[in-house]
Amino acid sequence: MRSDEREVLRAWLGGDARALDVLSDRELAELHDALVAAKKRQARALAAASEAALAQMPASLRGSIGKLLER
């Protein structure tokens, strides 16, 4: 695994996560990829949900709530 991936995992999981000390470079690279994939899935779902939620709101609220959601 690349050293920056190890640092990313350290930032995401906390420096005291025991997995970082025990797992091999290859295993940590797989963990990194799995976590990146999960984050991407969640981001896509959240973006889609925000759009759909705005569409359900009364028109008078849509603009201000859209700003709150940063869309």
Add this chain to the structure above:
Amino acid sequence: MGRDLASAAELVKLAGALGTTPERVTFAAALDRDAIRQLRQRVVDALYDEHRAVFQRVAAITGVLPTPLNVRITLRAFSPLLAARVAGEMPPDRAAELANRMPVSYLAEGCVHLDPRRAGPLISRIDPERVLAVVRELVRRGEFITLGRLLDVASERVVRDVAAVVCDEALLRIGLYAESDARLTRAVAVLPAERLRGIVACALAGPSDLRSAGLALIGRLDDDRLRGRLADYAAEADDETLTTLLRTAIDDGAVGELLTAVAAMSPHAQRRVLALPALAEPDVRRHLAKAAATHPLRTRLATLLAPDGSY
């Protein structure tokens, strides 16, 4: 199940947290149970933290909209996963008000994604009948991992109510995935004796994975007297059933749990199970001796297994 049963269950839970299959998390197989659990909790935290600001903003918006509109928007726009994330950022009273108006199937799906560490105050505020309905739905879907995780935040009353409406097999499978040994022990302790006897009988009569779940349950209890009671119930079974349990323990790497159970039995029950003819087989003796050598109760086990020092 391979390796130790509790670690295998933790790997399944880690896969769920990452939204993948157990086969895709074998990278964590070198970790022990507690390290896998810690990794899973850190993964859940990392996923929450990634979009936490948005979850908080959505939670804040629900405070200015009427409840019926919040329910409508949630059901039409938010997947149960995202609703569960947002619920974790809402005041529990408001989240419960919404939950009490949502369909049971939606709540059940949301529970799959709920972090029990954040959801305890919410669950305790939801109408108890609705909680039971959601539990029934989760059992129907076979979501025993979710139910095991939620056991940590269930009150004794909820445990009793759930036990009254859920079959023995479901209780065994829920126990396999309980988060904390102490909480699992408290949940088992509130069940009446006849129910416990039924659960043990169910494990013994069931397929291999159910026998393993029973062994894992006994191994995880942190009350020796309670463990002894369950183990004594098991010792009432016939030779064939006990031999099948012994072979399951060997096949599934659960000999340690089996020995823990034997050590907790009454002397009468110990004499009965240690007289099993299968214990004389060299291969069986080898497995027992190997597990006993590293067992926390090895001194006591050595006396039990071979008073003449032959093990």
